[in-house]
Amino acid sequence: MLNQKPAFFAKNVSLIFVILFVFGCAAIQRPQGGPRDLTPPKLVKATPPNMTRNFNAKEVTLEFDEFFKLTNTYQEITMSPTPEKPPEYNANRKTLQIKFKDTLMKNTTYVINFGKAIQDVNESNVLKNFTYVFSTGQHIDSLSMSGTVVNSTTQEREKDATVMIFPLSQDSVYFGKRKPSIFTTTDSSGNFSLNNLHEGSYRIYALKESSPNKIFDNDKELIAFSKKPIVLSKDTSNIRLALFNQVPDKFRVEKKFGNDGVLSLLFNKRLANPSVKVIYPAALNDEKIVELSKNKDTATVYMRNMNWDSLRVAVYDGNKPLDTVYQRKQLKESFVRNLGFKYGINRDNRLKPGSDLSITATLPIASYEQGLMILKEDSTTIQNFTITKDTASTRTVYLKYRFRPGRKYQLLLNEAAFTDIYGDKNKRTAVNFEGDKQENYSQLTLKVTVPEQGKSYVVELLDDQKNLLRSDPITGNTSIVYKNYLTGKYRIRVVYDNNKNGRWDSGNVRQKQQPENIWVYDKELLLRPNWESEEPLAIPKEQINP
Incomplete structure (x- = not known):
């Protein structure tokens, strides 16, 4: 009998622990069902308060209405002017503590921009463009810049693009090398606003990037800029920035050698008159077949004779050699091909x-x-x-x-x-x-009126997926006839072809060269079955980007 009581006690203690564990786990589960939380954290208290003058504190405490986390802290958060020693940011539950590690300058407005760093814990909703502003003097800088960011080729507004400014004296030193200290992010309508700015001359940019470092360091990223500096002496609005893929300064080739033995050459920019030549073994040059893409930015090389272990191929534009690529394989290597x-x-x-x-x-x-x-x-x-x-x-x-x-x-x-x-x-x-059946097709005649005779334009027809179907260079008032096009929805886009080469040309931010402007007709054209229609198209005068 003496041995049964401890056994009974141990069994019940084990049962109690199991029950507590189960109910403890259930207690921390997120509620099931109901609407998803789409609201980011909200600031409820700042110590010292936001927009404080004669600021002399060593640290700032920000309290929010829910648990939050910091992401990419030192990439997203910036302080302007930038101190030599960055502040320390410590997040704890609903509180963010900012400790300054450097002496603040006198009579200076400071702006701490949190970018997309503050997110709630459960749904990662981002508190975008939140700023904490204070001044060590009596005055707080209050000038602003605002405007919109669009895509050059679609003319659609771009959300989540980073808009940044650099003082003109720092532009050539910092742009493309250092993260900006003054920036914001466009909203869902492509609008932006930069506030609490000091008067002076600035260069403004917009960036749609693949990696969130806020540095234009990849030609595949979309960039926009204002050619003329913005001299800020009063609030400046209606700034329009058009994003584009920059034409790379240097020509490069990326190669792919498939398991079918086909060599693909991908150019980082389109060429005017590309060609490919086998340099080594030279005797195989006549054995090759080269297929160029429509945009002249890709070359596919088929070698009839695969009896080689090393191949050297040169890419030319006209008679000018641009780059050379090398490809090795085993002399008797086998390949898998499927003729489809x-x-x-x-x-x-x-x-x-x-x-x-x-x-x-x-x-x-x-x-x-x-x-x-x-x-x-x-x-x-x-x-x-x-x-x-x-x-x-x-x-x-x-x-x-x-x-x-x-x-x-x-x-x-x-x-x-x-x-x-x-x-x-x-x-x-x-x-x-x-x-x-022919009745599934339509004919559309565009009656085009140009704003300035003698200037060059390219009228482009797009399908409902924004695929380019046809391009027509024009220099004056004319009619463009589209015969036998499937019934459906179409759009018209017009390029202001300033260099008269019959196509749209992109820009280069380092050379301060803007892309050619594009105008998109705001009316959607509906082609009905077995129908011939006319549409007047009055091209507006070109609006030059600043």
Whole structure:
């Protein structure tokens, strides 16, 4: 009997611990259901208060209405003017303590910008553009700059872009090298406001970056700038900044060598007249096939002769050599290739009226056997079709036949119907499509009026996915006819083609060169079935970016 009581006591103690553990875990679970919290932390008290004059404190305490966390503290938070020793930021539950490590200058307005550093704990809602302002003198700087940030090519407003300014005396030293001390982030409408600024001359920029360091250090990032300095003596508004992908100063090539033995060369900018030459082994130069992209910023190199272990390829623009790339492989290395095809039909598997069927292979075609191709029209086998090569592409052929609207077609490519330059043959494959009806297409005539005769413009037609369908350079009032376009929604975009090269050209922030301006017609054009319509298009006079 004496041994049973401790055993009973131990068993009940264990049970109590299990119950406490279960209920303890349940107590810290987040509530289930209900609306998601979308509200960022809110400041409820600041000690000393925000906008304090004659500030002489050694630290600041900020209290918020909920638990919060700091993220990317020393990337997001800046203090202007910047002290030699940055402050120390300590977050604890609902309180943020800022300890100054350096002596503050006299009669100076200081602005601590928290960027996107303050976020609530549960949903990471960001308290954007929160600032704490104080002055060590009687006066607080109160000037402001405000405006909007848009995308150059779409003319749509850009949210979450960083807008930054540098005093003109620091611009050439700090921009692109150091994080700005004065910055803000655009709201959901692309608007921005910089406040509590001291009078003086500034350079203003906007940056849409991939990494949150607030430094323009990558040509793939979007940048905007004002060409003229902003002389701030009063509040300045209606600043417009247009983001663009900068034309890189230096030409570079990125190479990719696939497991199919194809060498892809990706240029960091488009070229006017690109070409590719095999430097070593020189005898293989005549063995290559080069395919350039439509934008002339990519070259795909197919080597008929793969009997090499080292390849050196040079990229030219006109007669000017730009860069050289090297590629190594094992002399007898094997590759995996799959000869597949794309067909010239739309996303609804319909062939445009009056068109031939294009067949584009994934690799250059060496030969084909028409006898191994079977074309059926409404289940009836067709004999009187022909196959012709595309003179502009080694990967494309055209199946010519009088395709009829509304008829169902099937093209069967039996095994070995096509052979690529490496001797690979296709596997058996088929595609089904329909001859589209003419009533599914429309004709649009644009009656274009230009603001200044003799100047150059490029009128561009875009689909509802903002894909460029057609470009027409013009220099005066004219009519542009779009025939046989699928019914649907379209937009018009106009480039102010200042250098008269027939396309849009980007800018360069370091050379203080703005991109060419673009105007987007605000009306969406609806093409109805089997309909011919006219649309007046009055291009407005170009608004020059400052």
